Amino acid sequence: GDKVKQSPSALSLQEGTNSALRCNFSIAATTVQWFLQNPRGSLINLFYLVPGTKENGRLKSAFDSKESYSTLHIRDAQLEDSGTYFCAAEDSNYQLIWGSGTKLIIKP
């Protein structure tokens, strides 16, 4: 099965609403990174996390290594938040394992 499983695989939201994306790990993840791939294809690094939480503007992310999951919360979604969100977890062999992404569409 997937070592890094993202959910949901796709999500459609109205502008101004809130959402939460999740990654579950079947590996012993030591760090987690979240990326946004925008509709033009560029990958943007959103967060780099050791266990704990980080916040940046309307985005907040948490990583719980004991429960083996990470979340990305988007508050007051805007049209420019549309794209595919990827999480990637570092395993104990220092390999970065990628999830298959959550495709997010923000509608006006």
Next chain:
Amino acid sequence: GGIITQTPKFLIGQEGQKLTLKCQQNFNHDTMYWYRQDSGKGLRLIYYSITENDLQKGDLSEGYDASREKKSSFSLTVTSAQKNEMAVFLCASSIRDWIYEQYFGPGTRLTVL
């Protein structure tokens, strides 16, 4: 701030052709990576390099060669392009090894005719 540039942005080749993709970074990062992304999928690691002239194979290295000529540049060669290799190739860099944030270039989209 720094930037990662990839050339070319679009690459069209013939089946069986040898094709080279280039990546440059001005972050002064030690580690550079090449990933392949198939349509609608996540990223898979092809090669990475932790310093000049170093090469490490990723999960998808078969059919590819790489070269880290200098700290700022990392090239990827498709040794014999196949139709099922149509994908976006992404270059990334990080300060040192995996435990640091990775920064990505804009990608090279490969089409094999």
